[in-house]
Amino acid sequence: MTRYTMRLFSTLCVMAGGLLSALFFSTTAMGQSKPNIVFILVDDLGNADVGFNGSTYYETPNIDSLAGSGLVIENAYMYPTCSPSRTALATGKQSFRTGVYTVPVLEKGNDQQNIFSRWTVGEEHTMYSQPLADAGYKSIHIGKWHLVGPYPKEELAMEFPLKEKLRQPDPWDFSWVSYHKEYCQKYYPEGRGYLKNVGGTYRGDPALEVGGYQSKTGGYFAPFSNPFIEPKPDDQWLTDRLTNEAIEFIDQHSEGPFFINLHYYTVHRPIRGRSEKLVEKYLKKSGDPITGQGTGKGKLKRTEAEYATMIESLDENVGRLVKFLDENGLRDNTLIVFTSDNGQNVGRNDQLRGKKGYIYEGGIRVPTFVNWPGKVDARRTSTAVTGLDLFPTFMDVAGIKYDGVLDGQSITGLFQGEPESLRTRPLFWHLASCYKHGACSVIRKNDLKLIQFLADGKLEMYDLTNDPREQRNLAETNPEQTQSLLKELVDWRESNDVPLPPGSVLQ
Incomplete structure (x- = not known):
């Protein structure tokens, strides 16, 4: 066997061994995948x-x-x-x-203030x-x-x-x-x-x-x-x-x-x-x-x-x-x-x-x-x-x-x-029925949280980093950030055809 043939044979053995090893690992991985x-x-x-x-x-x-x-x-x-x-x-x-907004039996108010929640x-x-x-x-x-x-x-x-x-x-x-x-x-x-x-x-x-x-x-x-x-x-x-x-x-x-x-x-x-x-x-x-x-x-x-x-x-x-x-x-x-x-x-x-x-x-x-x-x-x-x-x-x-x-x-x-x-993504909530408070939509982005109440359009915005207890409503003092978040929230509702309670002023 020439030196070249021996080297080729050795290389093929290594490749075969590697292939068998890979197949074994793959099989093991598949078992645990x-x-x-x-x-x-x-x-x-x-x-x-x-x-x-x-x-x-x-x-x-x-x-x-x-x-x-x-x-x-x-x-x-x-x-x-x-x-x-x-x-x-x-x-x-x-x-x-899904139409599931809260626990149905907990809802407060009438069919103008609420889109009453489904259960099933x-x-x-x-x-x-x-x-x-x-x-x-x-x-x-x-x-x-x-x-x-x-x-x-x-x-x-x-x-x-x-x-x-x-x-x-x-x-x-x-x-x-x-x-x-x-x-x-x-x-x-x-x-x-x-x-x-x-x-x-x-x-x-x-x-x-x-x-x-x-x-x-x-x-x-x-x-x-x-x-x-x-x-x-x-x-x-x-x-x-x-x-x-x-x-x-x-x-x-x-x-x-x-x-x-x-x-x-x-x-x-x-x-x-x-x-x-x-x-x-x-x-x-x-x-x-x-x-x-x-x-x-x-x-x-x-x-x-x-x-x-x-x-x-x-x-x-x-x-x-x-x-x-x-x-x-x-x-x-x-x-x-x-x-x-x-x-x-x-x-x-x-x-x-x-x-x-x-x-x-x-x-x-x-x-x-x-x-x-x-x-x-x-x-x-x-x-x-x-x-x-x-x-x-x-x-x-x-x-x-x-x-x-x-x-x-x-x-x-x-x-x-x-x-x-x-x-950096925004998170959204939409609560179309009333329980502890009125129906609302919410966006949280970059540690800012904007709440829009659906009955009257009232806004609350909080800086969750500096005000985790949400004591200081920044909606009026920070109008630029408020409007930026509000636009993103409204765009989200409109692009997803999110329903509002019949009595909402935002209709």
């Missing part, structure tokens, strides 16, 4: 209700550890109530596309679970659903816009159950690509007993009255049971890819102390003078302590779930997303204005992080992100080319960088 996803959505958890955002009263060591090794999104936003937030998350669409998300709106299922994901929905109304067939047959707001039965009225189980599954998780639904109903809270919020268990202590939770002998506490379901499903589908839609009912009212021992612990604990957490007196002090035990229980269960992933070698190929559907309701945060129901920061800014070992840098980002971004992010992570209408952007670029396209 669709990572597992765990989406933890907490109900009514305020931005400062966790240690990683500064709370010294509430105790969240497991959540803080996960956040500390992941990407904390300091300016993460939702709608101010659960129905539009959960609809936007599930569909990736703005409220004006129609089949024409694809949810992220459906393309994930098509791509091979084994998915489960656990906990709060709230994407179907009590009477979906009648609701969807109504002429919109409605003349009156939608209603719901009393919590202990189960006359809807057989109708839902027999005829309405297409509006439930199983009709949306999930293999199983544990606990998801039309209800926005777990209190399905006689008395509702005034009942003894509040839906958090067993026996649960939820018709979509099958009783088990070891049932004690709802948050524990829902976590058990997540762990059991992961164990059954550990080969992956799996998607866990873990949407806890906690910390939504009614507030219940996890145990008297834990309540006493927080009653004795000093409050936080910066946020105001734990500084109440009398009955309020006890409510705050009970609320704190619900947060501690949440943290304990997140820790259990992560421990299971770790012990079973699943963490490295699992993206965990943690957030809340709106700002605090029972909780308190004196650093931000407003709470659940308000378009101010306390109502829409939520505690959020993503964690994925080796794929997400451990840091904090001030880039603003919205719940609308999660649908395209899930598609991006799963390698799915989705061509449906989406109003958000994938945030995978933030995992290890700061893309200009995310950092």
Whole structure:
């Protein structure tokens, strides 16, 4: 064999070896190309209700550890109530596309002040679970659903816009159950690509007993009255049971890819102390003078302590779930997303204005992080992100080319960088019905936030960097910036044919 032949043979061997190595790596990569996803959505958890955002009263060591090794999104936003937030998350669409503007039973005013909200998300709106299922994901929905109304067939047959707001039965009225189980599954998780639904109903809270919020268990202590939770002998506490379901499903589908839609009912009212021992612990604990957490007196002090035990229980269960992933070698190929559907309701945060129901920061800014070992840098980002971004992010992570209408952007670029396209884009809200305040449209861009109330056109503008509590309305003192943002907001409405309440002066 000549030297040239030997060199050629050696080169071919190296190339063949490299090709085999590449094929092996490609096969391995293909096996891991669709990572597992765990989406933890907490109900009514305020931005400062966790240690990683500064709370010294509430105790969240497991959540803080996960956040500390992941990407904390300091300016993460939702709608101010659960129905539009959960609809936007599930569909990736703005409220004006789905007609879900708030929780229907909460609306105030008449049909001139409101475009009364829909409740049921129609089949024409694809949810992220459906393309994930098509791509091979084994998915489960656990906990709060709230994407179907009590009477979906009648609701969807109504002429919109409605003349009156939608209603719901009393919590202990189960006359809807057989109708839902027999005829309405297409509006439930199983009709949306999930293999199983544990606990998801039309209800926005777990209190399905006689008395509702005034009942003894509040839906958090067993026996649960939820018709979509099958009783088990070891049932004690709802948050524990829902976590058990997540762990059991992961164990059954550990080969992956799996998607866990873990949407806890906690910390939504009614507030219940996890145990008297834990309540006493927080009653004795000093409050936080910066946020105001734990500084109440009398009955309020006890409510705050009970609320704190619900947060501690949440943290304990997140820790259990992560421990299971770790012990079973699943963490490295699992993206965990943690957030809340709106700002605090029972909780308190004196650093931000407003709470659940308000378009101010306390109502829409939520505690959020993503964690994925080796794929997400451990840091904090001030880039603003919205719940609308999660649908395209899930598609991006799963390698799915989705061509449906989406109003958000994938945030995978933030995992290890700061893309200009995310950092400088505007965020929009449109609330066409009234709850805590009048209907309004909002734009947030470059840390400036402009609110236009739709009834009379009144404007409010705030500098969120220098005035996070939104105390100084700059709409009149900074007319140039105000008009620039207003033009962008109006252009957005007009280009998207966004509807206004009939009585709006902006018609």
